[in-house]
Every structure is written in structure tokens, then in C-alpha cells.
Amino acid sequence: LVGRLVAVSESDVLHVASLARLAIDPVRLPSLVKELNGILEHIEELNAVETRPEMGAVRSETTGTPIRSDIDGVSVPLALAREALAPLMRDGFYLVPRLGTHEDQGERAP
Amino acid sequence: VSAVAAVEQAFRRADEVRAGKDGLNITVHEDREATRAEAAQLDQTRSNGSLFEISHPPSPIRLGGVAVAVKDNIATLGLPTTCGSRILEGYTSPFEATAIRKLREAGAIVVSKTNCDEFAMGSSTEHSAYGPTKNPLDPTRVPGGSSGGSAAAVAAGIVRIALGSETGGSVRQPASFCGVVGVKPTYGRVSRFGLVAFASSLDHIGVFGKTVDDAALGVQLIAGHDPNDSTSVDVPVPDYRAAAKESLKGLVIGWPREYFTDALDPRIRDVCDEAAERLRSMGAVVKDVTLPHTSLAIPVYYIVAPAEASSNLARFDGVRYGLRITGEGLRGMYEATRSGGFGPEVTRRILLGTYVLSAGYYDAYYRKAMAIRSLIRADFDRVFADGVRVLLTPTTPTTAFKIGAISDPYEMYLSDIYTVTANLAGIPGMSVPAGTIDNLPVGVQLLANNFDESGMFTAGYALERSLNGGNP
Numbered sequence: 239l240v241g242r243l244v245a246v247s248e249s250d251v252l253h254v255a256s257l258a259r260l261a262i263d264p265v266r267l268p269s270l271v272k273e274l275n276g277i278l279e280h281i282e283e284l285n286a287v288e289t290r291p292e293m294g295a296v297r298s299e300t301t302g303t304p305i306r307s308d309i310d311g312v313s314v315p316l317a318l319a320r321e322a323l324a325p326l327m328r329d330g331f332y333l334v335p336r337l338g339t340h341e342d343q344g345e346r347a348p
Numbered sequence: 349v350s351a352v353a354a355v356e357q358a359f360r361r362a363d364e365v366r367a368g369k370d371g372l373n374i375t376v377h378e379d380r381e382a383t384r385a386e387a388a389q390l391d392q393t394r395s396n397g398s399l400f401e402i403s404h405p406p407s408p409i410r411l412g413g414v415a416v417a418v419k420d421n422i423a424t425l426g427l428p429t430t431c432g433s434r435i436l437e438g439y440t441s442p443f444e445a446t447a448i449r450k451l452r453e454a455g456a457i458v459v460s461k462t463n464c465d466e467f468a469m470g471s472s473t474e475h476s477a478y479g480p481t482k483n484p485l486d487p488t489r490v491p492g493g494s495s496g497g498s499a500a501a502v503a504a505g506i507v508r509i510a511l512g513s514e515t516g517g518s519v520r521q522p523a524s525f526c527g528v529v530g531v532k533p534t535y536g537r538v539s540r541f542g543l544v545a546f547a548s549s550l551d552h553i554g555v556f557g558k559t560v561d562d563a564a565l566g567v568q569l570i571a572g573h574d575p576n577d578s579t580s581v582d583v584p585v586p587d588y589r590a591a592a593k594e595s596l597k598g599l600v601i602g603w604p605r606e607y608f609t610d611a612l613d614p615r616i617r618d619v620c621d622e623a624a625e626r627l628r629s630m631g632a633v634v635k636d637v638t639l640p641h642t643s644l645a646i647p648v649y650y651i652v653a654p655a656e657a658s659s660n661l662a663r664f665d666g667v668r669y670g671l672r673i674t675g676e677g678l679r680g681m682y683e684a685t686r687s688g689g690f691g692p693e694v695t696r697r698i699l700l701g702t703y704v705l706s707a708g709y710y711d712a713y714y715r716k717a718m719a720i721r722s723l724i725r726a727d728f729d730r731v732f733a734d735g736v737r738v739l740l741t742p743t744t745p746t747t748a749f750k751i752g753a754i755s756d757p758y759e760m761y762l763s764d765i766y767t768v769t770a771n772l773a774g775i776p777g778m779s780v781p782a783g784t785i786d787n788l789p790v791g792v793q794l795l796a797n798n799f800d801e802s803g804m805f806t807a808g809y810a811l812e813r814s815l816n817g818g819n820p
Binding site: 246250251254255257258259260261262263270273274276277278280281283284285287289290291293311314316317318322323334335 | 425442443444575576641643644646647648650651658662665667672679682683684686687690695696698699700702703706713715716717718719720722723756757758761
């Protein structure tokens with residue numbers, strides 16, 4: 239990597255926000271662009287460091303996360319009864335608020 | 349002391365210092381009646397002759413009723429776990445963290461959940477849906493963060509031991525700001541099962557203590573392998589309290605020059621100088637060392653941590669936890685919930701993390717950062733291989749700053765400039781109060797090699813005794 243990466247634009251932020259399932263208030267957008275570019279500018283410092291592609295690669299047999307034995311385990315037991323986890327249940331199922339997308343399909347709220 | 353007396357003392361002190369929302373805003377969840385009932389049950393168990401058992405330490409430890417406070421991002425039964433976020437409003441975990449289970453099995457009682465920066469993202473405990481926590485030593489100032497509520501609970505005398513969490517310094521930095529001891533154990537030493545994930549390769553559960561001995565006891569109780577956390581490492585847990593009292597004679601302390609640049613407040617350097625001199629006078633050998641990649645730690649951290657956060661926080665979508673805000677269709681509901689539920693700092697970090705992971709930028713940012721992270725780790729490896737047992741550095745570049753004083757995100761990030769290296773390398777670290785500047789506490793940081801918390805406790809305990817005229 240050499241030189242400055244591309245600065246983030248308003249459309250970049252909106253694209254990334256869409257990927258992250260975030261709605262951005264248009265009023266807030268310019269300041270977000272400024273803040274993100276400010277942070278990324280500091281991060282550019284890393285470009286000056288020479289690295290090799292294999293550096294930082296995680297190897298499970300040495301420095302990575304230990305691999306668990308490949309055997310069936312027992313699920314973590316619930317400390318509370320299932321009925322205590324949700325305000326409403328029926329026939330063994332949790333009742334949750336209806337999504338707007340389903341309301342026009344003739345279904346009725348419980 | 350009975351458990352009932354211990355919790356009453358904690359509640360009384362919390363009331364005296366006005367730890368609630370209308371005062372210092374240290375406590376965000378408590379259930380006094382349930383806690384009193386639990387304490388009474390504990391006393392009853394004890395009077396029946398039953399003993400508390402914990403499975404891992406070298407010798408049985410029984411607290412017999414000690415009040416502890418717990419950061420709001422560690423899962424507890426009976427009290428909500430909301431991570432200081434609106435998006436987890438009303439959420440109570442159906443299971444408890446392994447660290448909490450171990451504390452309870454040893455006879456501790458959780459008296460409150462404490463305020464924190466939202467999802468542990470922050471260095472001041474100003475970024476909480478519950479509002480900022482104030483520093484008990486000067487309520488116009490921040491307590492540090494993100495575990496500022498837990499640090500303040502110990503500083504205010506509500507509890508002697510509290511749990512926090514660390515991703516970049518969120519225990520050690522507030523410990524320094526509040527004048528208490530803060531410990532981040534080695535990555536893998538303490539199970540993170542039940543710690544709400546922020547950046548999984550950097551997250552740790554840590555301990556605050558009024559003294560080094562309190563902190564050592566807290567770590568002792570929660571350390572050890574846990575099959576529920578695949579990053580937990582199965583290595584023996586030494587007796588930290590005994591290790592703390594070992595002699596300093598011949599212990600080699602490294603003084604890394606990169607932590608003592610001209611940018612450091614000279615008064616903080618003076619505090620570190622004095623600490624080193626005290627340790628030397630007790631038999632330690634202090635030598636200059638170099639950790640050449642230190643200055644890269646903050647930029648590396650602010651790629652790795654947001655990248656992992658953007659992935660971990662994807663689960664908060666209005667379907668499975670807490671808040672749901674109706675929007676147009678399923679996607680509209682996701683966006684409305686996440687935008688309404690996350691605060692500005694969390695939003696900023698999710699955007700940054702999504703950006704650095706996005707196609708075309710992954711190699712340039714994330715892979716590059718991970719490569720440099722390995723250089724930071726190698727710096728430490730080299731120094732410890734050269735015979736250094738403990739490194740001594742400042743914990744923070746400043747003392748506690750005024751509430752609202754820092755608005756630039758990157759300036760706030762620099763508050764962790766001396767602490768993030770340990771999270772990136774996975775090594776243990778602690779902050780020990782070592783002096784004051786303008787009546788505000790200053791901590792020095794002690795770092796050690798992987799799974800050598802003992803060396804850190806030895807140096808920390810000796811320093812604490814020396815500063816207190818020979819008393820712990």
C-alpha cells in the first residue's frame with residue numbers, strides 16, 4: 239500500500255450504512271463523513287509500515303483460537319423456564335409482535 | 349460479616365454518595381429486595397454449616413458474603429443486561445456469565461449493575477443511554493471508560509470488588525482516573541461466556557479492587573478454563589494473593605521508551621519515575637527497553653475493533669433482543685430499530701467497521717492491521733524473552749478530564765494510547781494508583797507476559813505497600 243486511500247464520500251457512508259442496516263439522518267450525514275474521514279486519516283499511518291501477506295494470518299495449530307474437540311456437547315442449560323423468557327407463549331411457541339410485511343397477508347395478531 | 353450486613357452496607361454507601369441516576373449515576377440496575385433475600389439465604393446456608401466451593405483455585409476461598417458490582421454488559425440472572433444501550437432496553441439474560449457464577453459460588457453477591465459506555469465503546473462513560481457517570485473524586489469529571497460505573501463504585505466505597513470489561517483499556521483507564529486498582533488478565537485466562545461481545549479477539553473480563561489484594565482475589569475467583577468459551581485456555585491458575593507478597597529482589601522491570609515521549613505530561617512521567625525508583629529500592633532491576641511499534645497500536649485498534657464490532661452487533665436487529673421499532677417491511681424494521689437503538693458512537697464504529705471490511709478495502713485495512721498487530725505482539729515477545737518480567741508505563745496520558753471536554757472521536761480514542769497494546773497482544777496488564785496531580789489520581793501500568801499475572805501482582809503489591817508506608 240502506498241499513499242492515501244480514497245476519502246469517504248456521502249454516498250460511501252450511505253452504502254455502508256445500508257450494508258449495516260442503519261438508516262442515517264440526512265442532517266447527520268455531513269458530520270459523519272467528516273468524522274469517518276478524520277479517523278481514516280489517522281489510520282493511513284499504517285501504510286508506511288512494510289508487511290508481508292503471511293503476517294497476521296492466524297494459524298489454529300499455534301496462535302489461533304484453540305479448536306474444541308469434535309464431539310457432540312450438551313447445550314448450555316437454561317437457567318429459567320422457557321415461559322419466563324417471553325411475555326407470551328402459546329402451544330409451546332413464543333408469541334412476538336407482528337411484522338408489518340405480514341399484516342397484508344390476512345394474518346391476525348394473537 | 350454476614351452477607352445481609354455486607355449488602356446493607358453497600359446499599360447504605362450507595363445512598364450516601366448518591367450513586368443513582370440523580371447523583372453520580374454509577375448504578376443502572378438493582379433489585380434490593382431480591383438481593384436482600386439472596387443474602388439472607390446465603391447466611392442461612394452458612395449457618396447450616398454448608399461451605400462454598402469453587403473448583404479451580406490452589407486452596408479453597410470462601411468470601412462468605414462480599415458485595416460486588418458488575419458492569420452492565422456481563423450477563424446476570426435477575427438483573428437486566430443492557431450494555432448501556434437503548435437497543436437492549438428491558439433485556440434480561442436467560443443465563444449468567446461464568447464469571448458471575450464463580451463469584452456467586454464463592455459467596456459473593458451482586459448488588460448492582462453499573463453504567464458503562466454503550467456496548468463498552470468509549471473512554472469516558474459519557475456514551476451511555478443512561479447518561480454519563482460522574483467521577484466520585486470530582487463530579488465535574490469523567491470516571492474514564494468504558495467500565496466507568498464499576499470503577500466509580502469501588503472508588504466511592506460501595507463495593508471493594510467490581511467486574512468490568514476491556515477491549516482497549518476499559519478497566520485500566522477508569523481505574524487510573526478513579527484511583528483504584530484495575531486488572532486485565534491474559535486473553536483466555538477468564539471465560540468471556542456471558543460477556544456481550546464487542547470485539548471478540550480483544551474482549552476480556554477484568555476486575556477492579558480497592559487494593560491490589562482485592563483485585564488479586566477477584567481475578568483468582570473468576571479465572572480458569574471454561575468449556576463454554578472456546579478461547580478460554582486450560583492452564584493452572586496460581587495463587588495470586590500469595591504471589592503478590594513475593595519478594596521483588598531480582599525482578600526485572602522494563603521501561604519502554606516509546607511510552608515516555610515528549611507528548612506525555614511531565615507530571616505523569618514524574619509519577620512513573622518515582623514508582624520505578626521505589627521498585628528499584630526494593631530490589632527490582634529497572635532497565636530501558638524498546639517496543640518500536642507502540643505508536644501504531646491506536647490505528648490498528650481502530651480497524652480491528654470496529655470491524656469485529658460491526659459483525660458482533662449485527663445480531664441486534666429488533667427480532668431477537670430488546671427494542672423493536674416498526675418500519676416499512678422487515679428491512680425497514682431492522683433499520684428503524686438499529687438506528688433508533690444505537691447511540692452515535694456505536695453507529696460510528698459500526699459504519700467504520702463495515703467500511704474497512706467491505707469489498708476492495710479488506711486487504712488495505714483489516715489485513716494490514718492484523719499484520720501490524722503481529723508486529724506489536726512480537727515486540728512484547730522479544731522483551732519478555734530478554735528476561736523482563738514486568739513492564740512499567742503510564743496508564744493514561746492525562747488525568748480524568750471534564751465531562752463534555754472531548755468531542756473529537758479520535759482525540760477520545762487517544763485516551764487509550766498506553767493500554768490498547770496489551771489487548772492487541774493479549775498480555776495481562778494492571779493499573780495501580782501511584783500518585784496525584786492537582787488532587788486527581790494517576791495510575792501506573794504494569795504489563796506482564798502471557799499467563800504471568802503473578803509477576804504483575806508482585807510488582808503492584810510492592811508498589812502499593814511502598815506508597816502506603818509499608819501497609820497494603
